[in-house]
Amino acid sequence: MGTCLEVMKMKTLSLELAKLAMNLVEEVEKDKRDDYLRDVKGLGSMIVQNGLMGTILFLKKKGKNKVVDHLGKMIEHLTLEDGIVERLMENEFLDARTYLKAQIAALECAKWLKRCGEVLLGGEENETT
Structure with a gap:
């Protein structure tokens, strides 16, 4: 179990991601x-x-650029690594640790x-509970 400070950091990070x-x-x-x-x-x-790389390639091929862009922005925020998605798209080498973190x-x-x-966007109103 984490310390109180670790729990607070996790809650703050979750709040940042949600926002x-x-x-x-x-x-x-x-x-x-x-x-x-x-x-x-x-x-x-x-x-x-499919892994992150396979997913990004598939979404790009299907023209889902907004989803890729949003995912990239959030990954950058969470990992503090600039341009992960762009680096993957350009087939730039990423070490295993960086890729797994992303x-x-x-x-x-x-x-x-x-x-x-x-x-x-109203997805829950169309689902049955």
């Missing part, structure tokens, strides 16, 4: 919200199945993009 995700999701154009929501709902599973961060970021997408 960043909220701001990013709010900027999605009205006519693209359904597609965006569909994409972020499956983002975490896609990262688990992939773990991507999973956390995907969670927040999905949550905020469901709340702000």
Whole structure:
């Protein structure tokens, strides 16, 4: 179990990620919200199945640039590493530690993009409980 200070840092970081995700999701154009929501709902599973690199390549190929951009911004915020997504797209070498750190961060970021997408873009009202 972490110390009180570690727990507070985690809560603060989660709050920062939530706020960043909220701001990013709010900027999605009205006519693209359904597609965006569909994409972020499956983002975490896609990262688990295909890895961060495979997910980014797939999303780029499908023209899902907004999702890639948002994911990249959040990963940068969480890892304090500049341009991770761009570096991956340019096939720049990343050591295993940096890549794994980015992939773990991507999973956390995907969670927040999905949550905020469901709340702000209306995904929960279409689901049955």
